[in-house]
Amino acid sequence: MKRRHFCQSAVAAGVAVATATSRGFGQTVQAGRREGEPNLFSPLELRGVTLRNRIAMSPMCQYSSEDGFANDWHLAHHAARAVGGAGLLIAEATGVEPEGRITPNCLGIWKDEHVPALRRVTDFVRERSAVPGIQLAHAGVKASRYRPIHPTPNAFVPLDQGGWMPVGPTAKRYGKDGPVPHALTIDEIRVITGSFAAAAQRSIAAGFEVVELHFAHGYLGHSFLSPLMNERADEYGGSFDNRARFLLETARAVRRALPEDVPLFVRLSCTDWVEGGWTIDDSVKVSRLLAQEGVDLIDCSTGGATRRAEIPVGPDYQVPFAERIRREAKIPTGAVGLITDPAQADAILAEGRADLILMGRQLLREPYWTHRAWRELKSSTPAPIAREYAWALAETRQR
Ligand SMILES: Cc1cc2nc3c(=O)[nH]c(=O)nc-3n(C[C@H](O)[C@H](O)[C@H](O)COP(=O)(O)O)c2cc1C
Numbered sequence: 001m002k003r004r005h006f007c008q009s010a011v012a013a014g015v016a017v018a019t020a021t022s023r024g025f026g027q028t029v030q031a032g033r034r035e036g037e038p039n040l041f042s043p044l045e046l047r048g049v050t051l052r053n054r055i056a057m058s059p060m061c062q063y064s065s066e067d068g069f070a071n072d073w074h075l076a077h078h079a080a081r082a083v084g085g086a087g088l089l090i091a092e093a094t095g096v097e098p099e100g101r102i103t104p105n106c107l108g109i110w111k112d113e114h115v116p117a118l119r120r121v122t123d124f125v126r127e128r129s130a131v132p133g134i135q136l137a138h139a140g141v142k143a144s145r146y147r148p149i150h151p152t153p154n155a156f157v158p159l160d161q162g163g164w165m166p167v168g169p170t171a172k173r174y175g176k177d178g179p180v181p182h183a184l185t186i187d188e189i190r191v192i193t194g195s196f197a198a199a200a201q202r203s204i205a206a207g208f209e210v211v212e213l214h215f216a217h218g219y220l221g222h223s224f225l226s227p228l229m230n231e232r233a234d235e236y237g238g239s240f241d242n243r244a245r246f247l248l249e250t251a252r253a254v255r256r257a258l259p260e261d262v263p264l265f266v267r268l269s270c271t272d273w274v275e276g277g278w279t280i281d282d283s284v285k286v287s288r289l290l291a292q293e294g295v296d297l298i299d300c301s302t303g304g305a306t307r308r309a310e311i312p313v314g315p316d317y318q319v320p321f322a323e324r325i326r327r328e329a330k331i332p333t334g335a336v337g338l339i340t341d342p343a344q345a346d347a348i349l350a351e352g353r354a355d356l357i358l359m360g361r362q363l364l365r366e367p368y369w370t371h372r373a374w375r376e377l378k379s380s381t382p383a384p385i386a387r388e389y390a391w392a393l394a395e396t397r398q399r
Pocket residue numbers: 058059060061062092093135214216217267301336337338339358359360361362
C-alpha cells in the first residue's frame with residue numbers, strides 16, 4: 001500500500017503522473033505528461049510519495065534554533081513556500097548530533113524531544129499538499145561557527161562560549177581559526193552512522209516523507225569523499241572505495257531505518273572544482289552504488305571542500321552534473337543553483353537533464369514563485385495556491 005498521495009487533484013484533472021522511481025527509471029518526465037502541459041507541473045512519483053510538481057525548496061539553514069528546536073520561524077519559512085505552491089520542501093541541514101551543527105543555532109534532530117516542534121511544521125506543509133522533507137547533516141570540520149548574523153560571522157565559537165570540538169576524517173583545519181579537528185576513530189565513525197539512522201527514524205516520527213543525506217559542501221560526509229579533506233590511511237581513506245565507505249554505510253543504515261515507501265535522497269558535491277579533488281566521474285560511480293543501496297535521487301550540488309576552487313557560477317552551472325549522473329548512473333537527479341526563471345526550469349526538465357528542480361535563494365525572494373511559474377507557463381493543473389486566495393484571483397477562478 002502506498003504511503004500517501006498528494007496528486008489526487010491532479011489526477012482528477014486528468015493529468016497523468018510521470019514516474020521516475022528507482023524501479024521504474026527511464027520513464028522521463030515526458031512520458032507521463034499531458035500534451036502541451038509544462039514539465040514543471042508534471043507530478044513526480046518516488047516510492048510511495050508523489051510530488052504535485054517538480055519544484056523543491058532547497059535546504060537552507062535558518063540559524064534560528066535554540067538547542068536544535070524548531071520554532072515559529074521554521075513554521076513561517078516552510079508555510080510560506082507550501083502555500084506558495086512548491087511540491088517538496090526540504091528542511092535545512094539538521095544536526096544528527098549536537099556536534100554536527102554548523103552553528104549553535106542550527107536545527108537538530110538528535111533527541112526525541114525535537115520531534116513535536118518539527119511535527120507542527122510537517123503537519124502544516126502536508127495539509128497544504130506539499131511534501132515535507134528533511135536534510136540530515138553533520139558539519140564535521142566546519143562545525144562550531146558563529147551564525148551569519150553574529151558580529152563575527154563564521155568565526156570559531158570557543159569551547160567556553162558554547163562551542164565544541166569539530167571532528168573529521170583527518171586532523172586538518174578547514175578555516176584559519178579554531179582548533180585542529182579531532183580525527184575520528186573507526187568506532188566513532190560507526191557511532192555517527194548510527195546517529196544518521198536514529199535521526200532518520202525520528203524524521204519519520206516527525207512527519208517527514210523524504211529524507212536527504214547531506215554529503216556536500218565540505219561537511220562531514222563530503223570530507224570523507226574528497227581527497228582534499230580525507231588523508232586517512234585506514235579503510236575509510238585512500239582509495240575511492242575507502243573514501244566512499246562512510247557514504248555507502250550511512251546510506252545503507254538510513255535506508256534500513258526508513259519505511260520502504262519513503263524516498264531517500266543524497267546531496268553530493270559532484271565536483272571539488274580543483275585538480276586532485278573529487279570529480280564528476282567519482283560522482284557518477286558513487287551514484288551507481290547508491291542506486292543499488294536504494295537511494296532514489298541524487299541532488300547535484302558542487303564545491304565546499306576548499307577555498308581554492310574557482311567556481312564558474314552562473315545560470316544552470318551545476319545542471320551538467322545532474323544531467324551526467326542521470327544519464328550514466330541511471331538514477332533520478334535534482335538540479336540546483338541559480339535556477340530562477342520558469343522557462344529555464346521547465347527546459348531543464350524537458351531536455352531530460354534532471355527530474356526535479358531545487359531552488360534556494362529565488363524562493364527566499366519569492367515564496368510564490370511556483371504560482372508565478374504556473375501562470376507564466378500556462379499550466380492546466382490545479383492552481384498551486386492556497387484555497388483561501390485562489391477563489392479571489394481571476395486567473396484561478398476561470399480554470
Ligand atoms: C541561506 C542559505 C542557507 C543554505 N543552507 C543549506 C543547507 O542547509 N544545506 C544545503 O545543502 N545547502 C544549503 N544552502 C545551499 C542551497 O541549498 C542551494 O544549493 C544554493 O543556494 C544554490 O541554489 P540557489 O542558487 O537556488 O540559491 C544554503 C543556501 C542559502 C542561500
